Amino acid sequence: QVQLQESGPGLVKPSQTLSLTCTVSGGSINNGDYYWSWVRQPPGKGLEWIGCIYYTGSTFYNPSLKSRISISSDTSKNQISLRLTSVTAADTAVYYCARVYAVTSPEGLDMWGQGTMVTVSS
Amino acid sequence: SYELTQPPSVSVSPGQTVSITCSGDKLGDRFASWYQQKSGQSPVLVISQDTKRPSGIPERFSGSNSGNTATLTISGTQAMDEADYYCQAWDRLTAVFGGGTKLTVL
Numbered sequence: 001q002v003q004l005q006e007s008g009p010g011l012v013k014p015s016q017t018l019s020l021t022c023t024v025s026g027g028s029i030n031n032g033d034y035y036w037s038w039v040r041q042p043p044g045k046g047l048e049w050i051g052c053i054y055y056t057g058s059t060f061y062n063p064s065l066k067s068r069i070s071i072s073s074d075t076s077k078n079q080i081s082l083r084l085t086s087v088t089a090a091d092t093a094v095y096y097c098a099r100v101y102a103v104t105s106p107e108g109l110d111m112w113g114q115g116t117m118v119t120v121s122s
Numbered sequence: 123s124y125e126l127t128q129p130p131s132v133s134v135s136p137g138q139t140v141s142i143t144c145s146g147d148k149l150g151d152r153f154a155s156w157y158q159q160k161s162g163q164s165p166v167l168v169i170s171q172d173t174k175r176p177s178g179i180p181e182r183f184s185g186s187n188s189g190n191t192a193t194l195t196i197s198g199t200q201a202m203d204e205a206d207y208y209c210q211a212w213d214r215l216t217a218v219f220g221g222g223t224k225l226t227v228l
Contacts, residue, residue: 039165
C-alpha cells in the first residue's frame with residue numbers, strides 16, 4: 001500500500017523560503033503511471049493545486065504561483081520536494097502531497113498524504 | 123484561466139438522493155474528478171474520469187459530465203457522507219479545483 005508523508009518546518013518567516021518534502025513508501029516515484037503533486041488548503045478554505053512532477057523530471061505549475069515555486073524529485077530517496085519563495089501570510093495553509101494516476105493522461109489524485117500545516121509568521 | 127463553480131452548500135435528509143453540481147466552460151469535453159473531505163482529514167477521491175469509482179468507494183456514489191456541468195450524485199445518503207466535496211478537472215496539465223460544496227445531512 002503506497003503511503004505519502006509530508007515533512008518540513010511548521011513555521012516560516014515572511015519573505016523566506018518554504019521547503020517541504022514528501023516521502024513515498026510502498027511504491028516507486030520512478031513510475032510512468034503517476035504524476036506527483038502538491039496541493040494546499042488555507043485554513044477554512046478550499047483546495048488549491050500547486051504543481052506536479054513526472055518521473056521524467058517534467059514539471060507543471062499553477063500559473064498563479066509559477067514565479068515562486070519549484071518542484072523536484074530525488075529517486076534515490078523516493079522523495080518529492082517543494083520550494084516556495086518569498087512567502088507571505090497568504091501562503092499559510094495545510095500542504096498536501098498527492099499522487100496523480102496518469103496512464104494515458106492525468107486523471108484523479110488517488111492517494112494523498114496526511115498534510116502538514118505551515119504557518120507564515122514573524 | 124479555467125474555472126470551476128460549485129454551490130457553497132447543499133443539504134439532504136438521510137436516505138435521500140442528493141446531487142452536487144460543478145460548472146465550467148465546456149467541462150463535458152474534459153474529465154472531471156470528485157473528492158470528499160471530512161473535517162480534519164485529507165481529501166479522498168470518490169469519482170475519477172467522470173464516472174469511475176475507485177476501489178472501496180460505495181456504489182451510492184456516482185458521477186456524470188455533459189455540456190458545461192459535471193454532477194456528483196449520492197443515492198441513499200448516509201450521515202457519514204456529511205463532508206466537503208470538491209470537483210477537479212485538468213486544463214493543459216494544470217489541475218483546477220472547484221470552490222467546494224459543504225454537504226449537510228440533516
